[in-house]
Amino acid sequence: MEASARLFQRDLMGKLSKRFPTGFLGLDPFPGTFGRIRFDPAIALELFREIRDVHAFEHLAMVAGIDWVERREVLYTVWSDVHRGYLLLSAMLPAERPHIETATTVWPSANWHERETWELVDITFDHHPDLRNLLLPTGYQFHPLLRSFKLHEPEELEVKVRHV
Amino acid sequence: MSEMWINMGPQHPMTHGLWNLRVRIDGELVLEVDPEMGYLHRGIEKISEDRHYNEVITLMDRTCYVAGMAWENLFILGAEQALHVEPPERAKWIRTLSEEFQRIGSHVMWYAAFVQDIGLMAPFLYGMRDRDLVLDLFQSYTGARMTYEYNRVGGVRNDLPPGFIDRARKVCDWLLDRFQEYDDLCLGSDIFRKRCDGLGVLKAADCVRAGITGPMLRSAGVKRDVRKDRPYNAYDQVEFDVAVADGADVTARYLVRMEELRQSVRIIRQCLDWLERNPGPAMAENLPRWMGAPYAPVGKEGYLLKRNYPKGVGLSAIEEPHGEALAYVVNEGGEHPYRVKLKSPIFTNLSAAKHYLVGYRVADIPPIMGSVDVCVGEVDR
């Protein structure tokens, strides 16, 4: 990693730990990016605003949910045109009713990403404007990307076509 | 009550794939849009967790079926980072070459489908003719026209065949002349200009806010290209310009894609020169057997290495023909990835559909959606 990027990383770490004395849990190195910020879901919205407005990460590239069985991780990847690099924001949520504040008010492109994460990994985004099924049929009961969801063999299926 | 909802899709000539654009209209005026996705949701992320790393490549080809090679590159870059493998230099150049050929294939396919949408019939035949030439080149070194399964963790499956470089040069010369022909057919046509100028306008600030990437973003004048900003493979060693336009409308997106085609030919020529001068292995050596390709030399430790293999995470980003694509690969030890998360550029481009469709007429929807270049396979995954 370049020296300037490392400098920016240290600078970001100092500023964020000053701004969020309790919620900011650390900045881990992550190859190819400015690092991965670990944060407490309680400060989610303020952190997003800070990251976008003060540190100029104006493009939300990806929202990913990962099921670690005993807890669930939600991961935001943001890009800055000023610094030319990615930054990861990661929050650990409890496996029992995981929820976090929505990022749509800060980055409007989070809308569909959060809908997808909600239906596949079962992470609820509070105050999301339009939280309904995106990829799966409306009313689908399961969350396929959880580790407890197993793939079936098609021979186990019984198909019934009902003609109306 | 003159307002109503209409469905455009999932079987509609406009959609170019399996999705449904629900539109609320008043007469001809579009008041509200609601894209309904998921008709091609094949659970690729879930199946990937059940597969060997090299078997996931099979799925990546089918994730975006007009840009399979780009998605292979994307996943392999992430997987190599997660597995701590470094490919040899020649493999990186071959991947760069493949990705640029794939960009030509994808953009020419887009040209064929898009121009047919707005009422010109001959360009479809021209586009498919030239795309087949590119696919012939792919076939000569991967064995397949669309679904290649060519990349491997630690390199590429096989080297280029003899005589490939000369053939590729001839195709490049032919294509450059054809691109001029495309422009003559479209930009000189009244039908094209009347149906495309000033449609689907989305200015730079709105594009950035809505998370739009790729040719759509560059058509608004924002110079963001992952190949330049965060070079991967051999993109830091080739010379090319980022194509931008400032019209932010359908014609500007056409111009950006046409310029990207010419830049791709420029990159390909540099890659061919380098590959001609620098022979060498195209696959990393001493890979553990469980990770390596069928043709990889067998590592000394063999299966023993699997138990103590270090864990890792990989984040890769590439400039796919449609925009910025990301892959997040988690390696928790073992043969299968623990989690594969893919981000498609069209996913976000489509989620902002209301910004560039509302306020236009129903007849404007096909050209605007054509200029977005929708490939549903990578949206639904």
Place this chain on the structure above:
Amino acid sequence: MTGTSTTVVPKPRPPIEAAAPAGELPMVTQPALPFFEIETLRAEQFIPNAKEALGSMIAEQAQDKLIRPVFNWAGRNSLFPLHWGLACCAIEFAAAFGARWDAERFGVVPRSSPRQCDLLIVNGTVTWKVAHKLITLYEQMPEPKWVIAMGNCATGGGPFRTAYSVVPGVDKLVPVDVYIAGCPPRPEALLDGILLLERLIQERRE
């Protein structure tokens, strides 16, 4: 549609003017067009005394021996597939109609409306979400109709057969006449499948 608010206000429209009476419109004089006699193909040319044959008690047999081949011959040479791209195979489907393969020389012309089609080419993965729409499209097509399952996904689920959202084979939903293997099949394979279907249609008796 839930949770959205209307922001676009439709503009007031001008009142529609009454159409001018027909007599006041300027008359457009049309030059006399050359008249072509088109040779039409009639059943009588193939079946002598077709009307009598139909009217008689042996019509059943005549239908089988005489009229059926004509219908089959006509249907065989003008297959209209539905213009519907599902997944990867749709790109090869399009390539088959491109410059190099030119499937239209076999009389195969894709149409966008199921009402005009007699052939459903399932070119890609069918998911449970789209299954009932596929059945609807199939039922909207007029009889007689045929189905080609193109590629491994439509045949048996292909690489996605274990996925939670994929129908393992389109024959679970609609009857399939011809299966084409390949992932995706090359355009030659698609043309071969269509020609095989044409042979099947020629031999059809029902």
